[in-house]
Amino acid sequence: MSRTRVARKLAPLLILAAAIVGFLVLRATGPSAPPPEASERAWQVRGIAVDPALNRPTLQLYGRTSSPQTATLRAAIEGEIASVPVRAGAIAEAEALLVRIDAEETLLNLAQREAEWNEATAAVQSERVRAEADAQALVRERALVQIAQRGLARARDLRARDLGSDAAVDDAQRSLEQARLAVDARERAVADAPSRLAQAEAREARLRAAVERARLDLNRAEIRADANCRVVEVHVTPGERVRVGDPLVRLYALDALEIRASLPEVVLPRITRLLAQEQPLPAEGSVAGQPIRAELVRLAGETREGEAGISALFRVTEGAGDLPLNRFVNLQLRLPEEPDSIAVPFEALYGRDRVYRVVDARLQGLQVERLGEITDAEGQTRALIRHPELESGDVLAATRLPNAVDGLQVEVEMNSTAETR
Template identity: 35%
Template structure:
């Protein structure tokens, strides 16, 4: 009778033989493939080629070019304000509207200023009347002084006669005292008249100073009346309306802003790498730095006018200002410079 452990031993031997058989078969297959492989002919790799075009070049004298973007601005921007306290009655222009020099842009109420002008005119005429009255008083004082001096001489002669009669006991003491009092009073009147005549230049200068003061106030009132008409200081274009009809304006309150068309320029930021070249060209008055700007699809010719005095730390260049030869008529536009 067979032992139960024999099938287990046969299975254990088979597990160890199976891997050896697989390895042997793998080596035999690899060797057979190596012996029977086909010979592949060697082919050299093709060199890569590119299509090129030839162009004839020639030597020319040219200047360096730079492309930048800028903004059309105007250093002739004016903010027109009210010079008086008055109500805004009319505002005759709109934003973007072109105006000529001396065009009436706005009208302020002038009724209160007309009343003030009448008061100033009255004060001025009163000052003139005081000067005339002072001259009349001076002439009257001169004539009165001659009469007072003559009366003083009469009183003095009368007093001397009474003193002579009193020495001979021909007049009373009361008559003598009365004559002395009258002589002293007349002397005081002569002194007062002389003082009035001596003070005439001072009173005249005071009256003339008052006339100058009232004349200045009258002129100021006339100027304030003229300033109720807000007119264009130059030919330009309205940038912004800053007040509305019906507002009560005070001196300094803005009404509108206006920019000068003849002072339009383009402000652009030039790179730091080009600053030395631009400064050198600006130093030569015979050499202009020209630029071609394209604004709203239109071409304009400009020239470099100046560079900014300093550059901001947040920028990598410096601002340059280009002047138009033919201005476009609008500001705050973006321009591409070449």
């Protein structure tokens, strides 16, 4: 009874063990599958055919208008504002009246200065006449001294012969001394004449300058534009009283209007070289449908806060009247023609100046020279590059691959547009 129970319990275990042994035997004696061969993935990329040619690159720049000749005109005299013919935003031609200050007070000051000048001129003439008269009087007074000396000699001779008195000698002596005192005083006057004349002439010159200053102030009662300009702000109104130094209007010269735009670092060395060679660098743009023409004249001397690189300064040669200060402007800078340059889509660029050439279905990295941009016949903007190893017929990868490295296997699908060109 007990053996039968044990046999029943062991039977399933024995069957399971026999099945496992049979599976292992079959696995060990069966045919083995060959190991799978490792295969390298080929990445799909779009390719463009290289066609070096003579192209003229351009650069899309974004800047704002500014002017180095922005000025705030201030009152040079004190008075009431008589009229303000201009308004903010108006364009004023050269010599156009901007502000007029009532000149009544200035006219009175001019009349006073002219009267003082006339008085000083008369004083100079008086000193000259006085000097001439003193010189003539000195001659006569010296003659009187000689006469007095002879009179004293006669009085002494008469007294010596008991024909004259001591009183007569004293009178003659007194007359001689008085004549000598008169000569001394006249000699001092003659000697002092150049100094008195110089003082009078200096006072006349000072008052003449005061008259000229008053006349200048009279001219300053009318504030006019020195050149064609645009009014930015007007600080006064008619009837308002201003003092010397008070601001009147703020304006800028139209012929000095500039556009300040930041240059990409990749073209900065080339722009610097072209400026040193005095190559013309024209630029075009438009504002509100009005054409704008400018010319790159210099590079900025400092990098302002918030700017990424060096700024270029363009002198506006056409359309300055349509540009207020601080207006945003989109410019297209035209650079000189470049031989052996290649137009590629921006997808072909990795970073700023790296492309991949396809050689035997594998990528080969090249460091290229960025020359700018160009717009093709279809209106698409492309990057213009150059490399001495790139020849006509070479293929560049025009698809951005996140894992692009030298030697990466690719499968190229040629761009029909590139092949047609």
